[in-house]
Amino acid sequence: MAKTKVVVTRQLIDEAQQILDEKKGELEIVQWQSEKPCERSWLLENAKGATGILVMLSDKVDEKLLEAAGSQLKVIASFSVGTDHVDRDALKSRNIRLGYTPTCLTDAVADLTIMLILMAQRRGGESIAKVINGEWPQMPWHPLLMTGPQIGGSTVGFLGFGRIAQATLKRLLPFGIKKAIYLTSRPGQPAKEDHFGLVKQATIPVEPATSADQLAKESDVVIVGCALTPSTKHLVSTDFFGKMKKLAVIVNIARGPIIDTDALVKALDEEQIFGAALDVIENEPNIQANHPILKQPRCVLVPHIGSATIETREQMATESVKNLLAGLNGDAMVNEVEL
């Protein structure tokens, strides 16, 4: 009997690769070998006859790939929390299951969110730059030198209030924040899911906002943590920044296009807000050294490292392989997208 064919678009790490390798007896494993992202032409060519495909965020899963694979394809296992790169309708119409790894990165992203909030308030990027440029010896001390707003006593506004946002709120409580407000797709309504018991019961008020306007006006810290949809694209633009407080900061840990980058540059230039810190940005990773956002001393930009901890990436890899195998065998996945 011919072995079941699977295609994997990346060398995996440690435990994940080991689980996969243990199946060599039953599976024909075709795996992209280079450190560079998998080439589209290689994937299209090798997908032919595959029953399962394990893909990265950088691999587009569309009609063309499904067509190239053939009707025996049963499962796509994506090593990612987002599934923007996958044509869900195409999978659904062919009855192909989709696995992903949304939960294991919650802590890593929430940790990074706290780092970014503090860097935006405490002028982290600007501070580092001054020291690296040798400016420290010439910085005359003044009581307000390099000061920023303090997080204690602040109102924190969440655009989107899912698991990562709630894990961030949990971390923020001992910093002495005063209040949390959140905007979801159901403005003014309590969040549907209460992952850590903070929606029903926290030591501070945690309340739904009725509009983006209200959230912009009241927040000292704005955290962008919602999904990217047609209605959230450029949700944060000139109008939103215009309503924010002058000492407020904004952090984006979700998807770049939710913030209008041109509007952010303008808001920073005109000191409409105090600062920003971004893990994601429109058109990433194609951010050249002359990009206008990089000229803003009060903006920190890191290269989409939200889930970049050793522990999380190992767990994501392992869960992707488990999802792949579950899909082949008709078993329950660790996390499956309802198509």
Add this chain to the structure above:
Amino acid sequence: MAKTKVVVTRQLIDEAQQILDEKKGELEIVQWQSEKPCERSWLLENAKGATGILVMLSDKVDEKLLEAAGSQLKVIASFSVGTDHVDRDALKSRNIRLGYTPTCLTDAVADLTIMLILMAQRRGGESIAKVINGEWPQMPWHPLLMTGPQIGGSTVGFLGFGRIAQATLKRLLPFGIKKAIYLTSRPGQPAKEDHFGLVKQATIPVEPATSADQLAKESDVVIVGCALTPSTKHLVSTDFFGKMKKLAVIVNIARGPIIDTDALVKALDEEQIFGAALDVIENEPNIQANHPILKQPRCVLVPHIGSATIETREQMATESVKNLLAGLNGDAMVNEVEL
């Protein structure tokens, strides 16, 4: 009757300056006007006849200054948490009181400590540099790209366990740390002061270490938060780094000379530890752009901004003025050093 003379070595901010100015009827206020640090010669000249002097961290308070002021001097009010710049014995022998502002900056420094821990683990400085240098478009994605250790599950070791360290621990709890250990001047003994009820009762073990060795060996995160004394100078040196875990990070928010900078550069060079983040460093602020620590991608250095929040600096200024006035009137200060 002649007015009581006070000398203030800096223009103050908002409320603090206002409280001072309201006393113009009773006081002769001599105040340094420039944005630059007060010149020593100006201070020595103007101190003559002063009953109170409000100084910054950069103003040395020694025999020579007290001599120049004269025997009517009753109070030194320092706008600082540390009093390294003050000759306490000289004050004591002349029966001069010393006010300082140690408590109001706890939150600001603890906040910054969290930022620095996360930057050391999550490669904050390295990340920013890659983006600024235009390297993002050419960073081939890999599951371990830009990954660092995750704080969840870690053991956090505190060198010194005073108010700021304990406030940092309070913030760390919801990040899911597993254990805290601390070394004080009484190794193996429980901390004398329990500022937030965490020494007696926390949700995780919080235990005294018996030695610096033990703390170095067991910690995933080391936080330097002790006072600088002859016995803590270079407490963290080659020997200490040699015992640390390869994935551990170190953060210094106390005083530069507690860490031997040459040893730190070597430890980073040889990958004995994962990373470092410093708010203070030996010989600050004289850190030139060619300083060897600035060549280490896994080290973040910020220019002593621990207490640099608008709220804290305003409160420090106000408390300094209150201490000065209390010293003139023989009233209780907000915070007074026992000499």
